[in-house]
Amino acid sequence: MDTFIVGLIAATLRVATPLIYGTLGELYSERSGVLNLGIEGTMFFGAFVGFAAADATGSLWLGVLAALLGGMLAGLLMAFFSVRLGVNQHVSGLGITLLLTAVSLFFFRLIYGEPRIPPSIRSFDQLQPFGNLPIIGPITTQYALTYISFLIIPLAWWVLYRTNVGLNIRAVGENPEAADAAGVNVYRVRSYALMIGGGLMAVGGAFLSLAQLGAFTYGIIAGRGWVCIALIIFANWQPAKVLWGALLFGGVFALQLRLQSTGLNLPYETFLALPYVVTIIALAIAGRNATGPAAVLKAYKRE
Amino acid sequence: MNAIEMKSITKRFGPLVANDHIDFDLQKGEIHALLGENGAGKTTLMRILYGLYHADSGQILVDGSPVHITSPKDAIGWGIGMVSQHFTLVSPLTVAENVVLGYNKGYIYRPQEVIQNVTKAANQFGIDVEPSAIIRHLSVGERQRVEILKALYHNAKVLIMDEPTAVLVPQEVDILFQTLERLRKDGLSVIFISHKLYEVMTICDRITVLRDGKKIGTVLKNDTSERELARMMVGRETFGVYRQGEQKAGNPLLRIENITAVDKKGLTALKNVSLNVYEGEVLGIAGVSGNGQSELTQVLSGTLKPASGKIFIGDKEITNASPSEITRAGVGRIPEDRHAGVVGELTVAENLALESIEKFTRRSTLDKRLILKNAEQLISEYQIKARPTDPIRTLSGGNMQKVILARALSPEPRVVIASQPTRGLDVGATEYVRTKLLEQRNRGAAVLLLSEDLEEVMSLSDRIAVIYEGQIVGIVPGTEATEEQLGLMMTGARQEVKQHG
């Protein structure tokens, strides 16, 4: 295999990593019945909190932990509005994206002033489990967080299908009235799901600031949260399929950059638009079968 | 000792007092009926007991000791289970998952183990369900059994059943009653809500009657009669409504020719259905729910396209016509689910106007005055308790049904399609609706009546067709039909097809 393919595969895995976290996070939110459009802001918040904490403590893993907690807090906030108060989910999600983005930037300014070059820290090193072996070596040279993201996919499946919390999440996402009547606390389960989801999203953001870049800047998420919203449909709300969606998007993204650098000049916009268009086409083909959890977008309120 | 005691329960919704200092007690091992007209407060009282509502004041005692029930979880903890009018099952999950939901111990969920446990419980309680089946694929009766099993699995000592028979056919009702009898022997106490007095008289030991949120009294079955119960419920004597006089031979106004239709899941729901409904007759369609009645109404209402076949109103073909074309052709429709026949957020006046909106539109602008005038007129004509500007969702079931009747019948349609017109209505409202339907017949309209209530079909229909698995298995004259014969046909025993008239 030549270096082009090897490099492409390695890059695909890297680009896919934040998307896997983000999409799994959104999956938990939606499976519990909440469309969380706060994802873009939550990822941004995670990138910031992770960076600031790592910078302050000198420990990257504390940074990841801080992002996780920050994301759970963001999920809790979403839960307060969309679940507790039952505010329209689009609006509360967009509001939370707006709020978290602004809050992150506000505190970034307070802490770091107006730096000429973005503040940076020494980022995570990549793991090299296979050293410099040909092909397999460069492909497996990845950040620990990338490895973890791949492990989280089966874990996410397991939690959803093999734990009682997961059973409750699936139930409240489909029929909250029924779950409530069965003695499941809908508000609490949804809040948990949103917190798990928020935590995952934020770690996805922290991957960018702590591993990929070792720095925090204002454009760091650049719409990746919205991509996750697309991927979740592509994945048909199944954890395993999240992987394929994220790899497809990551692959297309990495490919267009790589083709550019070989001098093959294609209109890059076509490439970048591809995952969105593919998702829409997939939706059109799947049609009514591709409907998500039945209770998504419906606030639950016990009369 | 009393399994449950509710003392002086009061619940207000805004200005409305839904439960007014109600005392209620349930003895161990009894089946206790809760009776009352629509809106009397039965469901409200039970939702309080099950923790879905909070009483404004009053006390609940379980086994003699006062308890606080603030959520279904608490109620389940006190051994109370509830099977509501509208099922509360998660349809993409399995039976077993639904049964254990909210009650599975520990953190880990082991599907195989859960299925085993539920199978064991189903056998123990003698309830016939398949634990690994997905709810979505079950019939109404099966779903209700899942609900019961769920309550029992949660160690219910008290089972609340809110209008459980409203959705069942006679055979299923029998099975339900047998199950309840057996469970009662094992010590279960049951609160049974129904509008059907004969059911109450069949299965219950004691009966509590509510009216307008107040308790009228509790009586022993053996000391009372259907007539007395009816009087307690509505405060006056009631009489059944029966068709009078024989059907005049007339022209077929509704002709259904070889209709075949496919339902939402892609299964064939109607197979070569052919029917004629004549001027001045009521043709009743009896059948176990889910045998194609819904699809037949939908096809006739224009909300489902048939795969083949033809439909005529008089000489006009309306196969594949839209709902508005069908109403314009002279069809009045009463939908099986009244909530699906009105838009809750819109006002009474708007709901009355929408179906024939052209009449109320001048150069695509609404004639608001005409819409209001129309509503006021129908409200007084049909004795609807509502104002034209009330959102229709605030109306009681009976009043909502009257609005639908007014809308369907006021244009004096040639054909009336009435589907479950009295489902869930109380005695008074039921009487009113049936009278109105017979008025249509007597005026010369062709009335197609679909009902799962055999008593209703038998007392109103000139002819009775029985539908089974999407096919008409027989038609019998109303004067000759017996409950046994119809019941047999409804379970598939085939009859010679006789066309009368």
Add this chain to the structure above:
Amino acid sequence: PQQAAAPKTETGKVKVFGAFATPIEEPWDGVIHAALQKAQEEGKIEYEYTENIGYSGDMERILQETAEQKKPNVIFGDAFGNEEAVRRVAAQYPDIAFVFGSGLGPSEPNVSVFDNWIHEPAYLAGMLAGGLTKTNKVGIVGGYPVPEVNRLANAFIAGAKEVNPEVQVLVTFINSWFDPAAAKEAALAQIDNGADVLYAERFGVIEAAKEKNLWVFGNMSDQNELAPDLVVTSPVWNMTPTVEYVIKQVTAGSYTAQDLKDFSMVAKGGASLAPFHSTESKLPADLVAKVKEKEQAIKSGLFRVDIDERQPAAVN
């Protein structure tokens, strides 16, 4: 026609206002802001600014409000994406000097323009890159192929070719002004394609070089601290000469609309190559000498770097 009046503030200092479309973390506006801050610290001006004005119509309002309420002597800012707004407001306030970064020319009576003209140090960086590459492949990752970026890239390419005619220069545009993760991926793609020296027109590229331990060039400001052992140097833009010149003119009452391009070039100290810091010892001495010589030639006007604003090919 000379319009702008001499400053009349209480302190006698020139009153300057900064109006920036982006947050000032953005390197381009950051350079202007830094120079103005420096002037303020040195006591030469009074300075206030607004950032993140965006491109959706706020620039005009803010300039107008500022002109009405603050009555500054000079307004600095960037007009990219807001050209008409700036010029429209400027026309209404002929007494105020409008000094804006712009790809267009000055407008009478009071709009002066400047731009970053660091193609000269970019050429020098190109020479270094051409000399340092072992694989004979170097890479540039840029934002959008706009003239400002194209001329840097083209100068860099020319510089590299001068010392190493064999060299191949890869150019990737990420088509965003700010997506560091994408920039890093683009750089990694170039590295996989053989590039062993990179020019980081955008933020994110240095991170890739750091990961692969490769020589890299910063851009716009001295970015050595991002990777002290690897950032050879950076073509640096310095707005101080422009700011000082404008202040002098305004103070003297002789301000006119003009193209301030020269003040952003090497000869007047507006552009330079950042110090090598700790990397110098690791660079081939003859290469460094050659570059220093060329730098002198540029300063003294003996060598002119071509300004080529056409979009460079992906492989040169």
Add this chain to the structure above:
Amino acid sequence: MVKFRIEKAPAPLWIKPLIPLIAIIVTFLVTSILVVMANANPLEAYYYFLLSPLSNRVSALETLVKATPLLLTGASVTIAFASGYWNIGAEGQLYAGAIAAAGLGMVLGNFPPILAIPIMLIGGFAAGMLWASIPALLKVKLAVDEVVTTLLLNSVILFIVSFLLNGPWRDPVSGWPQSPQIVDSAQLPRLISRSRLHLGFLVAIIMILIVWFILTRTSLGLKMRAVGHGQEAARFMGVNVGQTMLTAALISGGIAGLAGVTEVAGIHFHLIDAISPGFGYSGIIAATLGALNPLGVGLAAMFIGLIDTGAQTVSRSLGVPVYLGNVVQATLLLVTLGMFLLQNYRIRRD
């Protein structure tokens, strides 16, 4: 322990008119913490936020300028949401309108303004409709969820804009990714001299009134509301649900497209990729804050315009990070929404 619970019952009547006021006060209390952290005086900050934009003619009119696209996207979202069509795509439809305006604006040089401007408006409306028709048809014909398709198409059209601006439409004068300036005759005239208030504002007000009229006074509007509140019932009553929803979606797209026209032809005179800082999303906010009542939506749009205008003044005057404006806006949105819901509830002690 004393436990509180929320119960459905209308809050006392006097609360209603106070809700916006309480929301503003709560927001300011919450965000004051941030202001204090940034070493500024909260009272001063809120003076700049709310009052300074209204303190002089220029900035008061600027508030209306800022409100113009929000009025349009708010109206757009309102008609869609009222019909049960969750159009999250006003942002993309705005760009479709902007593309049309930029394209037409390059070629309308021979037409007098009296023709050129209507052509621009119609063209932008049509382009918005066209872009909105993709998810709308998918919804109506194939039952594809519109929330996601409209959201995704917002990203797709940005790629189209980027393609145009980096390719065929790149401004030959500056070389920057922006379209050439539109001709003078296609530019929207100013309504008031020495201000930027342009014809687009009138268009926006008219669209708000039209949406109000459609929804409350026409049979189409009644059908839309019926579909919005109960599709099945509406279908039963003879409403053509697909057609009604499609109509709503297309009108919604068209109005959002007009917002693109007003920004290109009234403010920028170029197409740039940053022409909207999220007007489409703010439109959702305005529509929701206005409770889908067009007149309320109008007020909400103006209020958002006010805060937007004030935000920069705060940061400039007090040296608070400029992002405070966004924090306040987002907080206000969330608090107000919470308040709106709370007005249907009472808090009781158990």
